[in-house]
Amino acid sequence: MSQTKNINRRNFFRKAAGATGAAFALPYIIPSSALGKNGAIAANDRVVMGVIGSGSMGTGDMRTFMGKNEVQMVAACDVDKKHRDRAKAFMDAHYDNTDAKTYGDYREFLANEKLDAVILALPDQWHGIIGVAAANAGLDIYGQKPLARTIWEGRQIVDAVKKNKVIWQTGSWQRSVGNFHLGANLVANGRIGKITRVEVGLPDGNPRPGTYNVKPIPEELDWDMWLGPAPAAPYRGVSHWDWRWILDYSGGQLTDWAGHHIDIAHWALGFDKTGPVEIEGKGVYPRDGIFDVPVEYHNTARYENGLEMTIANARKLPFGMGTAWYGDKGWIHVRRGGIQASDPKILKEKIGADENPLYFSRDHAQNLLDCIRTREETITPAEAAHRSISVGLLCEIAMLTGRKLTWDPVKEEFPNDPLANRMLRRPFRSPWTLKNN
Amino acid sequence: MKTIFRSIFILIIAIGLLAIPACQNDSEINAPYKALIVTGQNNHSWEASTPILKEILENTQLFACDIAKSPAQGEDMSDYSPIFTDYDVIVLDYTGDAWPEKTQTAFLEYVDAGGGVVVYHAANNAFPDWKEFNKVIGLGGWGDRNEKNGPYVRWKNGEITRDLSSGRAGSHGEQHAFVVTIREKDHPITKGMPETWLHAQDELYSELRGPAENMTVLATAFADTAKGGTGENEPALMTIKYGEGRVFHTTLGHVTGTGRHPAVECVGFIVTLQRGAEWAATGDVLQEIPIAFPGHNSLSSWDKFRPYTLDELLECMEEYMPGDSRVCLQDLSNMIRKASTDTDKLKAIELSLIDFLKDDATDNAKNYVLKELSLIGTKASIPVLEKLMKDDDTKEMARFATERITNNYTN
Numbered sequence A: 001m002s003q004t005k006n007i008n009r010r011n012f013f014r015k016a017a018g019a020t021g022a023a024f025a026l027p028y029i030i031p032s033s034a035l036g037k038n039g040a041i042a043a044n045d046r047v048v049m050g051v052i053g054s055g056s057m058g059t060g061d062m063r064t065f066m067g068k069n070e071v072q073m074v075a076a077c078d079v080d081k082k083h084r085d086r087a088k089a090f091m092d093a094h095y096d097n098t099d100a101k102t103y104g105d106y107r108e109f110l111a112n113e114k115l116d117a118v119i120l121a122l123p124d125q126w127h128g129i130i131g132v133a134a135a136n137a138g139l140d141i142y143g144q145k146p147l148a149r150t151i152w153e154g155r156q157i158v159d160a161v162k163k164n165k166v167i168w169q170t171g172s173w174q175r176s177v178g179n180f181h182l183g184a185n186l187v188a189n190g191r192i193g194k195i196t197r198v199e200v201g202l203p204d205g206n207p208r209p210g211t212y213n214v215k216p217i218p219e220e221l222d223w224d225m226w227l228g229p230a231p232a233a234p235y236r237g238v239s240h241w242d243w244r245w246i247l248d249y250s251g252g253q254l255t256d257w258a259g260h261h262i263d264i265a266h267w268a269l270g271f272d273k274t275g276p277v278e279i280e281g282k283g284v285y286p287r288d289g290i291f292d293v294p295v296e297y298h299n300t301a302r303y304e305n306g307l308e309m310t311i312a313n314a315r316k317l318p319f320g321m322g323t324a325w326y327g328d329k330g331w332i333h334v335r336r337g338g339i340q341a342s343d344p345k346i347l348k349e350k351i352g353a354d355e356n357p358l359y360f361s362r363d364h365a366q367n368l369l370d371c372i373r374t375r376e377e378t379i380t381p382a383e384a385a386h387r388s389i390s391v392g393l394l395c396e397i398a399m400l401t402g403r404k405l406t407w408d409p410v411k412e413e414f415p416n417d418p419l420a421n422r423m424l425r426r427p428f429r430s431p432w433t434l435k436n437n
Numbered sequence B: 001m002k003t004i005f006r007s008i009f010i011l012i013i014a015i016g017l018l019a020i021p022a023c024q025n026d027s028e029i030n031a032p033y034k035a036l037i038v039t040g041q042n043n044h045s046w047e048a049s050t051p052i053l054k055e056i057l058e059n060t061q062l063f064a065c066d067i068a069k070s071p072a073q074g075e076d077m078s079d080y081s082p083i084f085t086d087y088d089v090i091v092l093d094y095t096g097d098a099w100p101e102k103t104q105t106a107f108l109e110y111v112d113a114g115g116g117v118v119v120y121h122a123a124n125n126a127f128p129d130w131k132e133f134n135k136v137i138g139l140g141g142w143g144d145r146n147e148k149n150g151p152y153v154r155w156k157n158g159e160i161t162r163d164l165s166s167g168r169a170g171s172h173g174e175q176h177a178f179v180v181t182i183r184e185k186d187h188p189i190t191k192g193m194p195e196t197w198l199h200a201q202d203e204l205y206s207e208l209r210g211p212a213e214n215m216t217v218l219a220t221a222f223a224d225t226a227k228g229g230t231g232e233n234e235p236a237l238m239t240i241k242y243g244e245g246r247v248f249h250t251t252l253g254h255v256t257g258t259g260r261h262p263a264v265e266c267v268g269f270i271v272t273l274q275r276g277a278e279w280a281a282t283g284d285v286l287q288e289i290p291i292a293f294p295g296h297n298s299l300s301s302w303d304k305f306r307p308y309t310l311d312e313l314l315e316c317m318e319e320y321m322p323g324d325s326r327v328c329l330q331d332l333s334n335m336i337r338k339a340s341t342d343t344d345k346l347k348a349i350e351l352s353l354i355d356f357l358k359d360d361a362t363d364n365a366k367n368y369v370l371k372e373l374s375l376i377g378t379k380a381s382i383p384v385l386e387k388l389m390k391d392d393d394t395k396e397m398a399r400f401a402t403e404r405i406t407n408n409y410t411n
Helices: A003-024 A056-066 A081-095 A106-112 A124-136 A151-163 A178-188 A223-227 A253-269 A344-348 A364-374 A382-401 A418-424 B002-019 B046-058 B101-112 B121-125 B131-137 B267-282 B310-317 B327-338 B343-358 B363-376 B379-388 B395-406
Strands: A047-052 A071-077 A101-103 A117-120 A140-143 A168-170 A195-202 A278-284 A296-302 A308-313 A322-327 A330-335 A338-341 B033-039 B063-069 B089-092 B116-120 B152-156 B159-163 B176-182 B196-202 B215-222 B233-242 B245-250
Touching: A047 A056, A047 A106, A056 A071, A056 A081, A056 A117, A056 A364, A071 A081, A071 A106, A081 A101, A101 A106, A106 A124, A117 A124, A124 A140, A124 A151, A140 A364, A151 A382, A168 A364, A168 A382, A178 A253, A178 A322, A178 A330, A178 A338, A178 A344, A195 A253, A253 A308, A253 A322, A253 A382, A278 A382, A296 A382, A308 A382, A330 A344, A338 A344, A382 A418, A382 B327, A418 B363, B033 B046, B033 B267, B046 B063, B046 B267, B089 B267, B101 B131, B101 B245, B116 B121, B116 B131, B116 B267, B131 B233, B131 B245, B152 B215, B176 B233, B196 B267, B233 B267, B245 B267, B310 B327, B310 B343, B310 B363, B327 B343, B327 B363, B343 B363, B343 B379, B363 B379, B363 B395, B379 B395
Parallel strands: A047 A071, A047 A117, A071 A101, A117 A140, A140 A168, A195 A308, B033 B063, B033 B089, B089 B116, B116 B245
Antiparallel strands: A195 A322, A278 A296, A296 A308, A322 A330, A330 A338, B152 B159, B152 B233, B176 B196, B176 B215, B215 B233, B233 B245
């Protein structure tokens, strides 16, 4: 497919959205004229997609999108040859051909593949650079949470998405699930009154000490590329799961799950474009092994309206995992697979059309595909993801500095606190840089 | 090397102990409160535990400790009569021959009149037949104690229960590390502590019985049957009111034989003992809970019974390789965190880190220090950073630190 043709098709989506306007209001229904033979969508009208980072999460996301008739998945990029070959095998089996392309370097992937959209499922240290590169390549994006490893990198992604007018959907899929939507919608529409307190319960993280020895780098793995902008480190077999417990690559379960339960808390409270004004917290860090993320944490974020949010290990909170909102007329708690309220009647309440119903989606992947055509915002745009992970990252900074911090959610800095401001961003290992212009 | 020094150190203290007379004001420490450790006989190694208790208490800088060493078992006890009333708190590390009656009376009068007592581990084995003493300690074990001594006390279904069924008193399964669960979160001793924390390998005292009058169970530990335990949540930390007196009772802290004693090196043991002693002496606790306090899944120990000094931490880090214990690394970070509002202290730490980076240490240790320096360093660090940027193994983290120190990341 030629470059010109690709750009033309992308323009088609944008123009079509502009021309038909309300016809594309959600839920999106594919007009029959766009369908090819046997109800299949004509190849030229399909959303051409690829995946960068085809490990377990990326492959899962890839197969979800591949299950949509309107998607044509064409290429996978991963620093592990086994992972990209596995992704190719799935694509080739699905389309019954041998066309899927594979890449080990995202820069070649972005330069050679003519895509409409890309799935990003990478270790956190890569989110900033590749997220910005994909947006600058003009691609619409399904990006895994947490948005970024630092607040500054998150802001760069948001800016790049805005500047390039691309559509971003975050992998914070709970927004597209009934019980989370119900709870958040009720809270957003005042059914438990004015919210004064929120509790967010997250998992502990991995309690076993990492005792990995240095190992030979497997032939299939480009370890230096896996590390990317993170500090140099010898290979210890952490590249496919246990990187989550090392601060160079992740903030642990706190930052991983911020993109779920803090995200839901913020959504209900209308905090998708703002953040706390004060943050403090305590963390317990492992004293053995190579894993260094906090496994115990208890943080408090205060917002301008006086609302206080506790973010802590689930087992330290009365409701455990999930999000609990406390209002002056009751409380609501949502978790995966459940919802409860101070009075069960609250959960039967309907939100009228004249109120402020929250964005509705029951299919997170489809929501992105719909928005690719309508050019509307997704249910979890980049800014919302940035604001939810910012709370997790602010907790991290408060625990690392050991003091109560004042935060300016507009300027996104700690006023008059140069030492804390240093932690808004991480220097990258050479030669990696992130220039957003 | 460190272990050898430690052994010698303890040996010296032990020799000193053997040489001192039965009761002496041996402390020259200037501290607001006086503590007396009652010792000299025990079914555990009091020769090892008493100097450790003394060190732990004196490390608070709240207590000057004297030691009241009894005659050896079987010897004449008639002159053993410590002057309890000279002290703010009496620490019992004794189980053995009966005290002379005048000493018993003096002890009870001291407590009744508002004295402070700390009952430590096997001290609750002492004096099964001395009724009033058992009221002071609340619960005891062994020494043919049974239902006549009082109920078993356990945490069941969300509350403390008393069980008067017949049976022996005092047992423990095999030694192991176990979780201590705080049941009274608002008591001065436990306030601010993690609700659950992992205690280092210890005997988990179980099936204790006693009058348990005016007793508050601050914390329990689950005696897992898999470790030969009772399957019950057994009391681990308690307070008892006896007359006007305040008693803190810890069942933790097994010490026997030579070598390391993990139970008393546990920061959880050390801090609860320090806070319990302060509360017994004063009725309140002003000490802070250290960042190094253990967590639900994380053990934490101080082999010097106190945090290392900055120099000790840096020395301890010199040979750090990934996979080694991170204790000294974490404690360095914790020290920096604690100093984060104190510019002078941060400056002093920075200078020590700069010196460390000039000396021999593993690249891994230097890179860890460079990361800390990236958070607190000033222009004073630049020369050493420039030097480390010339070394392949430290250049990236040196550049990392330089970038954070020289750039202003705000808008």
